Amino acid sequence: MKRKMKTLVSTLALAIAASIAQAPPANAFILGGIVYDPTNYAQNLLTAARTLEMINNQIKQLTNEAAMIANQAKELTQLPYSAKAALKARLVEIDKLIQTANGLAYDVATIDAAFKTLFPQDYSAFSNLAMGAAANAHWKEASRALNDALVIQAKVTETIALDVSTLEEIVTESETAIGGLQVEQAGNQLLALQTKQSMQTAQLLAVQYRAEALDRARQLQTEERARIHRGRFLGDGSAYTPS
Structure with a gap:
């Protein structure tokens, strides 16, 4: 100039x-x-x-x-605030809880074999003692799954308060944005928060449905063992002949 x-x-x-x-x-x-x-x-x-x-x-x-x-x-001025690290950390916490959960694994590679071992379809070759042990194992697995669901629910509840705080910070930054780039970045972070909550909800539903599925499997196994116990008790009907 x-x-x-x-x-x-x-x-x-x-x-x-x-x-x-x-x-x-x-x-x-x-x-x-x-x-x-x-x-x-x-x-x-x-x-x-x-x-x-x-x-x-x-x-x-x-x-x-x-x-x-x-x-x-x-x-072209960038937004001086980023919620990326905080949102990622919250998702990682929930993922760690799921990965370290007791009981059946959550990965596809092992769940099928583990489920068939824990919940066999045929109990005809099982002794009464073995069926009792299986019933106890089923109860423990269902109890673990329920505990996992409660833990994840508690963690999700904790992150809701943190998400509210993050939302307030993002909105505040968007209100004071000085350029188009800052406005766009604030909008992207709002979308990231929404996506994080959707993923969190999916994780929670997965754990909850898993607990429900295991409890339903336990009930079906209980019914099958009861049928076999009843058949063994009644026998073929020749044990008693009325006079």
Whole structure:
């Protein structure tokens, strides 16, 4: 900007000097030892005025360009607040609780074999003692699953209060945003918070449905063992003959 100003001022000076250096025309006269030409003087004033106007226009243009650059800088200013780390930490806490939960694993690779081992479909070869042990194992597994669900529910409840605080911080930052980038980043963080809560809800539902599924499996196994116990108790009907 300073370079452009210097160039414009130099142009004005050269224009005025050139006009003064011109030879006096025929209608010029000497006044107090100085050659004075009214026509040339008027032309010089007009040239100087036009040059000055051009400089003023250039100054206005440079001022507008500077303001535009300043506005662009504001538009590209990043939001000084980020909820990414906090949201990620809360999801990691819940994930760790799930991964360290007691009982059947949550991964697809092992759940099928583990379930078949714990809940066999046929108890005909089991002794009464073995079926009693199986019933006790089923009760423990269902109890663990219920405990896991309660723990996850408690953790989710804890994070709700933290999410409320995070929401307030994001909204405050969005209200004081100075540019489009900050507004967009604040909106992205609100979406991240919403996504985190959706993932958290999915985790909670997975644990809860798991507990319900194991309890239902336990009930079905109880019914099957009861059927076998009843059949063994009644036998084939030849143990008692009425007289």
